[in-house]
Amino acid sequence: SKPVVAIVGRPNVGKSTLFNKISGKRISIVEDIPGVTRDRIYAEAEWTGRTFSLIDTGGIEPFSQDIIMLQMKRQAEVAIETANVIVFVVDGQEGITSTDQEVANMLRKTSKKVVLACNKIDSPKYMNNIYEFYNLGLGEPIGISAGQALGLGDLLDEVVSGF
C-alpha cells in the first residue's frame, strides 16, 4: 500500500492550506463554525512520480488551551502510529509556542521521519524567523508559504525521501 503522510500542528498554522496546495483540491477547509467537528481528511497526492496518501488533521475548533493541547497530543499519537512521514507545521510569523514544544517532545521520540515545515514565510524578510525552530530538536526547519505556494518543492523532496 501507499506511504502515508500526516500533517500535524496546532490550529491556524496553515495545515489545511498546505494540504490543499499539495493535493490540489479545496476540500479540507469546510466551515468556520466554532465547535464543529472536522474529520481527518485524506487525499491521494503525487510528487516526482511517487504517490502517497496525505492526511490533514483538524478536529474541534479550539475553545481553550487545555483542549488544544489534548487534541494535539492525540493527533500526534495517531500520526506517529499510522503515518510513514509526519509533516509538523509551525507558524514562522508567530514563533514557538508551548503547544509546539509539547508536540515536538512527542515527535522527537518516534523513529518515523518528521519534516518540520515552518509556514507563513511569505517573503524573504521572514527568512530569519525559521532559525528559532531549530530549538524544537527536530532538525532543519524548511521555510514555506502554503498561502503563496513557496518552498513546497523542497518540502516534498524531503517528504518523499522518507519513503
Ligand code: GDP
Ligand atoms: P489550520 O488550522 O492549521 O488548518 O490552518 P488553515 O490552513 O486553516 O489556515 C489558518 C489561517 O492561516 C488562514 O487564515 C490561512 O489563510 C492562513 N495561512 C495559511 N497559510 C499561510 C501562509 O503561508 N501565509 C500566511 N500569511 N497565512 C497563511
Ligand code: MG
Ligand atoms: Mg485545518
